[in-house]
Amino acid sequence: MGKVIDVSNAERPTRYLQDGSMGPQEESLAFRAQFPKEANKYGWLQREVLFPQRTAPVNPNQFEVNDWDELTQHLKEYAKTLGADDVGVADMNENFTFTD
Secondary structure (H helix, E strand, O other): OOOOOOOOOOOOOOOOOOOHHHOOOHHHHHHHOOOOHHHHHHHHHHHHHHHHHOOOOOOOOOOOOOOHHHHHHHHHHHHHHOOOOOOOOOOOOHHHOOOO
């Protein structure tokens, strides 16, 4: 195993551009200006479809998980039916998620 790095005091990152390269910021406008007009549909798709899904409402039909191993195995098998060749599940460290 390689060098172990202590991340226990890591600070959570903040996004610089909230809506990526499709936002109204001056940097975004300059970046988008290099693309042909046909590429605007991609920007629209990001703004109107993909970005709103990041803050989608939580499903009200929640249930208590009694067997995490069984649920993990089910999710792995389901992902493979969708075409995944390999599926892994790991613990999530909140220090590596964005604050916003």
